Amino acid sequence: MTYPQEEVDGKEREEKLMMKKNNKRLESKIEGIASSIRVVPHFPKPGIMFQDITTLLLNPKAFKNTIDLFVERYSRMDISVVAGVEARGFIFGPAIALAIGAKFIPLRKPRKLPGEVISERYVLEYGTDCLEMHVGAVQPGERALVVDDLIATGGTLCAAMNLLERAGAEVVECACVIELPELKGRERLNGKPLFVLVESH
Secondary structure (H helix, E strand, C coil): CCCCHHHHHHHHHHHHHHHHHHHHHHHHHHHHHHHCCEEEECCCCCCCEEEECHHHHCCHHHHHHHHHHHHHHHCCCCCCEEEEECCCHHHHHHHHHHHHCCEEEEEECCCCCCCCEEEEEEEECCEEEEEEEECCCCCCCCEEEEEEEEECCCHHHHHHHHHHHHCCCEEEEEEEEEECHHHCHHHHHCCCCEEEEEECC
C-alpha cells in the first residue's frame, strides 16, 4: 500500500514533533531531579563536595521521576536481579526491582548480614571499605543491575560487580542518579555500561 507524498511528509512532521516534545519532557524531568540535589561542602571530610539526595527524597515529583526513568530503561532488559549498594542504593533499588519484576539483593557493609557471606574490599575517594552479599542470593546466569546513588571513583560499583560475577551472575549495567565525571569512575568499570541521570561538575 502506498501513501501520497503529502501524507508521508505529514506523518514525518508529526513524528518529529512528538520526538521533540518527548525530549523536552525528559529534559524537564532531569532538570527537576538535578535541582533537587543539595551539595554539602567539606562532608564527610574537608575537600569533599557531598551530593545529598535526601533533598531529592523530599520532592515527591522529582523522586518519582527518578524511579520512572530507571524503570523505563530497564523494564525490557530481562533483568532478574537488582543489587543495591548500602546505603543509598537501598532507596532506589527496591522500587526499581518491584516495578520491573526483579528480586532485590542488598550489598551490605561488613557484619550486617546474618548468613554466610562473600566479601569484596575496595578503595573509596576518602578511604577503604568492604561490601558483602549473602551466599546463594544470586544464581549463576541471572542478569543483574547494580544500583547506587552516585559514582565517584568507581570503587564501590567495581566491588559490587565483582561480588555478583563471582556468584555467576551476568552484570548487565550499573545505574546511578549522579556521576562525578572529573573523578573518572566510569573508566574503572572495564567497559561495563553505566547509566546516570545527572552529571555534577
